[in-house]
Amino acid sequence: MVTLSSINKEVGKIIKIAGVFIVFLLIAFTLIRLATIFIPKAPEKPQKAFGKLPQPDFLASQINDKFKFNIDTISGNLPNLPVIARVYKISNPAPNLLALKNFEDSAMNLGFKNRTKVSNIYYRWSSEEPVSRILTLNIQSGDFVITSGILKDPNYTSAPLTTGEEITAEASNFLDSLGVLPDDIDNTKTKIDLLSLTSSTLVKATSISRANYLKIQFSQKDMNNMPIVYDQDSPMSLIITLPQGSPIVVGANYSHQEVSHDSSTYPLKTSQEAFDELSNNKAYILFAPATDSVSVKKVYLAYYIPKTKASYLLPVVVFEGEGFLAYVPGVKDE
Structure with a gap:
């Protein structure tokens, strides 16, 4: 119970x-x-799905001097960089006759007419108002350039320039009107340079009152919290002036490389390994001071997009100092 x-x-x-x-x-x-x-x-094992990668297609450096490098970072040491990073494929569009037709329609709306076939891949249009300009398109890559005699005229004087938002908006609207404004542009990184003409060459002006042109350079958004870097100038740049008080694009060098979602992880060099390559003259030096000693103040990882069409978005180790900038390939040689 x-x-x-x-x-x-x-x-x-x-x-x-x-x-x-x-x-x-x-x-x-x-x-x-x-x-x-x-x-x-346990450390993540790199996938290396693309096999052996090519080296970054750096331009031939014009600086071959041997420098003594001092580490002058905030901590006094080289930083600990990630041991792996993603490498992305870059999408290279195929030639498209429909894209050519759409581009021509957009160009004509901006005043560019009289199409001329220069070669199998190059087409050219001209505009006479309000100033003479020539637009040349590479239909294979989608790259284009704009030139104008006003950029070589020593007697030309622009209306007063401004570096306000309306100038960057004018540049963005121009690309948008051509149907080529990318959606990966980071407007917070847009850079404006003041230019003047000296001995038939455009150089940076000392003040806005001495400038006759504005160079607007666009940059792409970060990838995985890493900035995208280029050569000294962005490959997406426009030159604007005000011949009659209204802004007009009189120069352009436009080349955009679209990063795809196809990626794979690869091992990276340590900051010390990259610094050793820098010290052994194995870096791509973009500019340097006129001394034999350089203090390195910042070291970080970035992705590099060259002027030439690339197959991959590759990481580089960036070294910055006073008047100094250099890139070292970031993927470990294995």
Whole structure:
């Protein structure tokens, strides 16, 4: 016969067992947490799905001097960089006659007419109002350039220039009107240079009052919290002036390389390995001071897009200093 006393004993046993089980779970959970804190994870193995990668297609450096490099970062040391990074394929569009027709329609709306076939891949249009301009398109790559005699006229004087938002908006609207404004542009990185004409060459002006042209350079958005870097100038740049008080694009060098979602991870050089290559004259130096000693103040990872059409978006280690900029290929040689 079941009595109240026997029921209480059974309930007491169940409570004790449950209590022991709960304590066991708490101990197990604590041990797991401690393990995740004190036992390092096994490093992620690089996928290397694209096989052996090409080297970044750096331009031939005009700076071959041997420098003595000093590490002058905030910490006084080289940073610990990630050991792997993603490499992305770059999409290279095929020639498209429909794209040519659409581009021509857009160009004509901007005043460019009289199409001329220069070669199998180059087409040219001209515009005479409000100034003489020539637009040349590479239908294979989608790249285009704009030239104008006003960029070589020593007697030309622009209406007063401004570097306000309306100028960057004018540049963006021009690309949008041509149907080539990319959606990966980071407007917060847009750069404006003041230019003047000296001995038939455009150079940076010392002040806006001495400038006759504005050079607008666009940059692409970061990838995986890493900036995209180029050569000294962005491959997506326009030159604007105000011949009659209204802004007009009189120069352009436009080349956009679209990064695809197809990617794979690769091992990276350490900051010390990259610094050793820099010290051994194996870096692409974009500019340097007129001294034999350089203080490196910043070291970081970035993705590099060259002037030539690339197959991959490759990481580089960037070294910055006072009047100094250099890139070292980031993928470890294996």
